[in-house]
Amino acid sequence: MKDTFKRTALVLALGAITALLVPTQAIGQTKTTYKEKDLGLLPSQQVQPDLTGLWYHINERQVKQANDEFGRLKALYPGWQVPKEVETELNRLNGRLKGTLKPAPVKPLESDEPKRASQERESTLLKASPKVSALEEFAQRTPKARANASEQQVRRLVELSNQLKRTDFYLLMGWTAIDKGMLDIATKQFSLALETAVRDIDKQSAQQGLDSVTGIWLQQALALRDFEALETFLELDNSNYVKDVLIGEAWQQYDAKNYTFSEALFHLVDDDEGKYLALIAQETESSKQDAFALACSINTDVFIRRCADALATRQAQFYDSMRYKQSIEAGEALSQLRRLSLDEQALIGWAAKEIQDTTTATAAFERVLSKTPNDSVIANELVSLNQSDDTTLNRLALKYTEVKRILQERTTRNAWPRKQFWLAYQNDDPRGVLSQTKDGLSAVYGMNTRSRSGGEGLGNFDVLSQYVGIGSGYKNWLWQVSLDYKQFYSGRPQTNDWFGDRQLGSTFSGISGFEDTALRAEAFYQAPDFNFYVNLDYAMFDQPVKAEVTGQISATKFLANTTVAATLFRKAKEDSLLSQTGTFYTDHTQAWGYVIESGVRGLVAHSITDKVSVAGTAQVSRLEGERVANNSSLSVRGDMSYDIASLVSPKLDYWRVGPFLSYTSYDKNLSGFTVGNGGYFSPSQFISIGGYSELLTLEALNWQIKLRSSLAFSRVEQDDDLRFPTGEAFRPQDLDEAFGESSDTGLSGNFMAEGQYRFNDNWIAAGYIGKAFAVEYQAFEAGIQIRWRAGKGDGVTSDELLLSSPRISGFAL
Template identity: 25%
Template sequence: MKYKALVVMLSVAGLAECPVIACADEAVGNMRAVTATPSAWAVVAEQESNASQATIKAVPSNVIREPKAVSDAIESQTPEKNGRVQSQPLINNVPLSSFLTPAKKAPAAVSAKQEAAPSAPDTRPLWKLFNQHEYDRVEQGIARLQSQYPDWKAPSELVALLAQKRREQRLEQVIREQDTEALVKLGEQYPEAFSCAAIDKAWALAAARATLGQRESLQAQLQHLVTQCEKEEDRLATLYKSQHWLSREEWEALIALGAATPRTARGEALFQQLVYQNGVEDLALAIKQHDNARVDSLFEQLQPEIVARKDISQLLLVAWHDFKLERLAAAQDLFATALAMEPQNDNARYGLALVFAREQNHEEAITVAQGLPANDAGRNDLLLNAYLALAKQAYGQQDSQQTLNYLRQAKQAGALPRYASLMEAWSQFGLGNTTQASEVFASLYRAQPDEESAAGVMASYLKLDRADDIAPLATTEPLASQYKHHVAAGLFGQKRFFEARALDADTYGDAGGIAAPQAGAGIALRDKSGTQGLSQLSIRQVPVLEASMPTGNYGELNVSLREVRLDSGTLSRDALVGSGSSGAWRYSPTTSTTGLEPRVSWRDDVWDIALGMTPDNGEVSSRPTGYVAHQSMSKLATLTSSLYVEPVRESILSYTGMRDPYTGKQWGRVLRKGVRLNGLQQLGNNWSVSAAINLEYLDGESVETNRHAGVFASVGKNLDLPAFSYAVLGLGFNYDHYQKNLSHFTLGHGGYFSPERFVSIGPALDFLTRENQQFIVKGRLAFATVSIAEAASPWFPGNDDGNSYASSKNNGMSYTAEATGVWRINDRLQIGGALSERNAPQYRDETGMLFLRVLFESRQSVLSTDLPTRTFNGLY
């Protein structure tokens, strides 16, 4: 027969309480409830009718809190999946008789005696009231009987039992009211009430002493309970509970004391579990306190037991500790051991995968991580990071295809971070999937403008020849700067230095001598072979003075003045010159002269305009000269067109004019008035074709007018040499035709080479060293097969007297070797010069010049615009 019997109220400081205490009577169902304080705790027991012990069903947290690991050990619970032992209630078999002493029946002898002596008061009602726990009524009954029977004394046994019940009530009240001081006093007065037989009260007294800080009496009591209690479960439970009342050192000393007590096999297992749990708690505390040396020492002692018990939670605890300390090899061993013990342990698998990842063993990390559940967030993170790491390695090895393979697998684990998307785009670009790459780069740049995506947009769009499509995207930085820099670089490569500097001053502001205020002085010499006094010519330009200054950001104004000294040597007495009359010369022949040749010019990257005069002090008055040139450029083509009026510098007659030594008539000073078109077309793979057409009208003072047409064409291959802007090896063809042969020096002739047909074909090497360096050199080396045909010509064109010069033909080889250069001496000084030799079957022409230039702004390099092109051209 079952009955629910007991809820005991304990109100000791340090012990918890329950709200209601139910006190059981001997009769079934006779129960009264006593209301307790909110902090009370309940011990509820279920008892069979033939049982002598009660089972504790719930323990309050603020009095006797069992560490879950020990309670599990005592209950022999099975660890959960991840190795962490779960807390379960500790079951302690406490003798009910040691807590509540049942009322005794009235002795039979007493009853018989009362029946035999009816004159004495009847005490049976008193015993009945006692058995019904009506202690107040018992006392009232005794008092009443003593007043009725003055000589009567209450039975000593009843008095003793009543006193005992009153003590028990007092103890219950003290416990219920949590009066720790009163409880400790009761413990001192009635130690027998707190013996092993009343183990629950003994624990309550221990908790009170712990609350009051009575360390010595507490330790003495606990040592007594641990060593003297007959029931081993009480001893073990005391060891367990005492860890909340003692310091760790005191508790471990108590465990050592309890080790000497006898135990059953089951008790020994529970005691060893308690010792083990103490060790692992020490281990956990050391890890929490970051006491690494103690952790290592404790784990070395506990590891065999941990492995034997397959305590995976402790293995993982230490494994994660080692992982955080970057002791990856040790962590790997522990994670692997835990995983071998429990293959489905996700904690161990995750840790092992992380170790492999930290060790850069990404293939193993992937293999291990794939064993995690598909919906595990950690699994996806591991796989994503591992595949990204492998993609980085492949990308660093420039293996674009493998990079894309890894990134494709990474996408299955999660969204790619931005840097991975950039790797994907660059890999597509490397494989030639430029359109796809450009779309990704543009999308990434729109989402987050940065240097990497901007560079990708530039590279892919330019490769697709979509440079114009960059502009709509280049409204923000950094693409705006990169695009501007690209355009400026293109302009710079096209020699459009003014525009490049204006667009990107940071890069090209200090380049060369672009539009820097400057002045220079030099000398220029030319010697052309020919007949002395006639076609032979020596030109000395000493000095050559120049000055330049910028006009805004895009142009430069140049002013030059040259003193030109011409000399053709001594004229032979039998030379056919002027009117050709025989006899003595009435006037000295013109074989030398000196004059000034001024010129002013302005240029930018598109236009070049000049206005000047032929040298003064000649036999024929000076004439204006000049030109207008325009250059248009595209990515692969350049077209230069010009209109010009220039002197013919082939003899004194053609350049400044002569006087007839017989009549004194002045004639000559021939001007070329023409149009010239030059074109260059890039063909790809560094091949190019170029062509020029030149149409001229020539006239001079008393010189027969003439017409000239010239055509030039070539094909060339840029050798793509690192130190050169270009080095083009080509094959050229040239054809010139003059309507009249006016190369002679009689009246009506102009004294300039004017063949009916001039044809040349041959190879040439044209080169220019790199721009923006400390020096720059431009040169040409050409060889050609030449065929020349000069037509017959009257002595006096326009006044034919029947005499004529015979026609002629001449074939042979020619060559040209020339170079001009500029060297930067320092930030303010440049020195330059030129050398040239032109050799044809009928003449040889040699040129040289030297100059020094002063810059009025600091410049760090030189450009092709610093070459003495105008001075050099002014010799021909």
């Protein structure tokens, strides 16, 4: 009876131990109830998790499932303050604390009954054995008493256990060895128990004992932070026990804010979720970079979203720190993960603009504008980026109405002060549209006269012209065709004047004038920042020297504060009958003259401030005529102006005043009227220095006035050139005749007044009158024009003042 009691006591003692430390068979990990937002964002730190599932796994001794559930809850609720009781029982479950929980009752399986009967029979046979008695008596002791046994006694009992080779004794001495800290002996005892165990519960108890030993070693390695040892334990771990313990420890370190150690443990067990959270919690630049790299290396929804969020943050941060290329790269990488927001797409454009990557910026801003077609800021950026690329601007204007509107607005805003009224009208500028219908069919009739008076006789020259013309607009062009009728009057040479091939000895009987017709055509084109003009003349049909086609090509480029203009020209020199049309000898037998001047002129004007500007013009030309010596000329002028309009009257568009300096030079003096001369003013030097004034009243009113004047101190010098430079004198002794050197100094100046007035929608009258003088030279000119145009209008613009035509002014302004 006593032996039976001892046997029963041993079984109960082992049962209590195994019930404490051996988990029952797992049937799956229990999930706590929670809801995750659609966007995958982590729950708020204030939310407390449901611990039902976690407690279930703790109570059922399911170590792996408990650790997995604990890790999942920590990932979902990073701000969760773990209750003390949960922490304590997890530590106990993972072998970090001594003690027991209330054991779960174990009901023997029916299949174990034959084995149990066999063991009881074996026990009956061995009940008298002293070895068995010693171990059974040791098992009857209280846990405290067993723990207080000497190391020598424990080693002796272990030897007995090894001799008896009974599973229950192996387990008894294994747990005792753990209590005594004799871990190597405990490992051997549990290993032998695992080999000899028949029942599943004994196998589980033996494995739990081995895990407990491993747990103690793990705690020692963790205390020393010996990652080499921890890695070795992981490699030898077949039951995932080591991994479960390390995961639990990683979360404990995370809760204790030991984020670096926690991150190292998560890395050791390949727990990406924990590693990411630990890296983020460290709040250093390197850890943030590592967290970003980790998030972008894992192809799961949660980590893809984290990668995207990090890329969005980096895109903005790089832009703020002026690392624009990296900002673009972050934005483009983000676009591979998800659709970019409008702000993120625009940020690519802003960054590309900063590094002058027009292609990338244009593409980014286009994608934004396609979603927000009325965004004037983005549309304006597209226009600014491509301001020198007309092809792209035209494409954008056709695709996006806001770009078209901005282009039109900017065009008209710039066109108005540049006097590009045709361009403003094309772009629907209200001022231009209301002023007049520019592209309507127009008909004009005009008359003008000019009179030049110098020396007596041949020094006087008058021209009276009348013309009719029609014109209109075609696409971007304005055109006009005119028929001219002109009358020329020249002073008659006096006796002893040099004319033709001799010095006249009697009254002149040649022509002193004639009348004839001419044909001319012109076209004008305006674009943003650019003007172009071309005209052709054929005049006169029946003049003494056969007429040639003349004309000019002019172009102007408007820059931000600078205007550059150039003109190629070929035209008759209009100083005298001889230079403009040619004339005959006194006996009408031969003709000479008709001087054609061909060359190039240029202008550069620059605005220093809104009111102050400087300008320079230059002209180089060559002059040729029928039986006239060839000649070359150079002319330059520089001036500076200040606009005083705002100081005088609000009805003035501008009033510019300032100084100027001009210089003109010809290689030869061909101002005479003998064969070889051209009858045009050709000094070796003509220098003027003075001041000028020019004012214009407001545009788009029904009337307008323009006044110009100048006054200068001038000096003229003429060389002693031959009267017959081509050697065609009637008498050979006259070949050496020369003009003689001459010079003169005095005042020169001019005054010109222009105006126009609109009577109604269709009728406008325009005119001009002017006077000029220089030393012994004087000139007068005047003109008037009546213009009819289809359409409507209530004002006039300065581009249609008569002398503003590029044909007369010399530049396409």
